[in-house]
Amino acid sequence: MRKLTFAMNLSLDGYIAAPGDDLGWSVPSDELFQWWSDRVAATGLALYGRKLWQTMSSHWPTADRQPGATPAEIEYARRWRAMPKVVFSSTVSTVGWNTRLVTGDAVAEITRLKAEDAGPMDIGGATLAGAAMRAGLIDEYLLVTAPVLVGGGTPFFTALDNWVNLTLVETRTFPGGLILTRYETRRV
Template sequence: MRKLVYGMNVSLDGYIAAPGDDITWSEPSEELFQWWLEEDKTFELALYGRRLWETMSSYWPTGDQQPGALPREIEFARNWRDTPKVVFSSTLETVAWNARLVKGDAVTEITRLKADGDGRMSIGGASLAGAAMQAGLIDEYVLVTHPVLVGGGTPFFTTSDSRTHLDLIETRLFPGGVTLARYETRR
């Protein structure tokens, strides 16, 4: 069975985006960018909600062709394009760049995708991840916490009606006081 991993940059007060979908506060250091690149290379499939898909697909399809693109950005863009993606949206009509669109029930499709392999897949987007959390489908949580309070916006965790016990399996400190905490869901 595939392992489903939910990982995002998070403000200290628990948000993945500040009001207005502002993510400028989470600009990664070179070391953190490299860590995200290596993490992304471990996934055989990436699941996206509409808003995160729109953010990622607005830059990364041609990120390696941008003037002044650094080697790590070139590698990230190529990996992003090469990784198969599933986009969950009831409003989008088409997706591109090695992606397919799912308009139906996300939980049913994620359950099917988990059973359809034995590698790792990522999930991104607060609403999509929230549905997977509620269904008990997330196996690992990765919080890369930035030392900033943004005061509101899109929370990493949505409201849950059940308790989930986690085991801390990794911590790491990055430049600028950014911390990584990786948790595995206790089954």
């Protein structure tokens, strides 16, 4: 059975994007960028909601061919293109770069994917992750918290009907005061 992790950068007040989908506050240090790149290399399958897919696919497919691309950006772009991906959307019509599109029931498809005997999955995008959260499908929450208050925007967590008990399994500090916290879901 695959493990499903919800991993994102977020502000101290709990948002993955500020109002207007502003991500300017979340530019990673070189060390954190390398950590995210290594995570992409180790991901068996990435699950994207529409908005995050549009953000990622507007940049990373050609980022390694842009003037001034750093070696780390070149490596990340190659890893991102190679990583198997699934996009969940009823409005996106085409996807590329080792990606398939799912237009039907996201929770049913994520449940099916979790039952496979394969590598770990990461889920990204507030709406998609929120549906998986409410369905009890997320096994691990990985938060990289930036020391900034953005006051609103897209929240990392969704409203839940039931408590989710978690166990802290890792912490790490990155330059600029960013703190990684990783929690595993405690199944009762």
